[in-house]
Amino acid sequence: MSSQTERGVRALAEIPRGHERVAVYHRTLNASVDGIWANVLDWEHIPWLHATTFTSVELLERGANYWRARVGLAPRGLSRAVVLELVVDRPGLRYTTQTLEGPGAGALVLTKIQPRGPRTSDIVVEFHALVRNQIQRVAMRRAYERVYRVLWDEDEAMIERTDALAAASVKLRARSPRTRVKLGPRTSVASAGPLIVELGGRRVRVLRQGDELVAHDLLCPHMGGPLDEAKVEYGRVVCPWHGYAFELESGRCQRARGLCLHPTRIELEGDDVVLISG
Numbered sequence: 001m002s003s004q005t006e007r008g009v010r011a012l013a014e015i016p017r018g019h020e021r022v023a024v025y026h027r028t029l030n031a032s033v034d035g036i037w038a039n040v041l042d043w044e045h046i047p048w049l050h051a052t053t054f055t056s057v058e059l060l061e062r063g064a065n066y067w068r069a070r071v072g073l074a075p076r077g078l079s080r081a082v083v084l085e086l087v088v089d090r091p092g093l094r095y096t097t098q099t100l101e102g103p104g105a106g107a108l109v110l111t112k113i114q115p116r117g118p119r120t121s122d123i124v125v126e127f128h129a130l131v132r133n134q135i136q137r138v139a140m141r142r143a144y145e146r147v148y149r150v151l152w153d154e155d156e157a158m159i160e161r162t163d164a165l166a167a168a169s170v171k172l173r174a175r176s177p178r179t180r181v182k183l184g185p186r187t188s189v190a191s192a193g194p195l196i197v198e199l200g201g202r203r204v205r206v207l208r209q210g211d212e213l214v215a216h217d218l219l220c221p222h223m224g225g226p227l228d229e230a231k232v233e234y235g236r237v238v239c240p241w242h243g244y245a246f247e248l249e250s251g252r253c254q255r256a257r258g259l260c261l262h263p264t265r266i267e268l269e270g271d272d273v274v275l276i277s278g
């Protein structure tokens with residue numbers, strides 16, 4: 001079990017007595033080490049980025065190098081949940097994720113990171129669990145490998161993007177100067193389906209909502225999530241990384257006050273649609 005020190009820093013979990021290593025997963029990631037730390041300490045993305053594996057997250061506690069949370073397991077209908085604790089040892093380039101409660105309580109995942117380049121890292125993921133027999137061992141190995149392949153596919157895409165935004169020095173909340181472009185007759189724009197338009201160095205999506213045409217910026221101001229295919233519902237666009245919803249009209253986010261999408265709107269000039277950003 002993990003131990004706590006005075007400054008909200010925890011030691012890595014130790015492999016519980018009687019547990020054995022049931023699987024090892026190796027992978028080279030297009031991801032910086034800093035990107036991996038930011039990703040694993042970001043508990044909030046769990047049910048959004050990993051929606052096929054997890055259904056909810058409730059933060060119970062967190063400190064400088066750890067978090068503990070109750071996490072719902074897919075499928076949603078079964079209402080199963082686990083309490084997970086993740087502890088990071090940055091100097092040691094490793095972290096542990098332990099199941100503290102729920103199905104598989106005690107199981108421990110130890111991940112070791114080996115930097116390969118500025119935006120490339122190898123990871124070795126060891127799965128330690130209590131095993132009763134060979135059939136269970138094989139089933140666990142297959143399940144862990146299958147689930148972790150999916151989780152790391154999703155995390156790698158997120159880290160690749162945040163690394164690329166950092167490398168390009170993209171400021172997530174910077175305002176760009178006002179720019180406008182005429183898109184053409186309303187009927188043609190409306191029938192064209194969702195359009196991605198470059199406007200003053202930014203990317204904007206134009207799409208139909210019922211009889212209306214709406215537009216929004218494609219860069220989430222929270223952590224840079226991609227809004228290219230984000231769900232639009234109830235007049236809001238929902239970021240796929242952490243589920244923050246931004247009002248199309250004002251750009252405002254209800255969950256995080258002060259967080260606003262870059263302003264974008266549509267006007268009609270006669271029969272022509274004009275897109276305005278900034």
Ligand code: FES
Pocket residue numbers: 220221222223224225239240241242243244
């Ligand atoms: S990046 Fe976090 S909600 Fe968009």
Ligand SMILES: [Fe+2]
Pocket residue numbers: 039045046049050151155
């Ligand atoms: Fe993740």
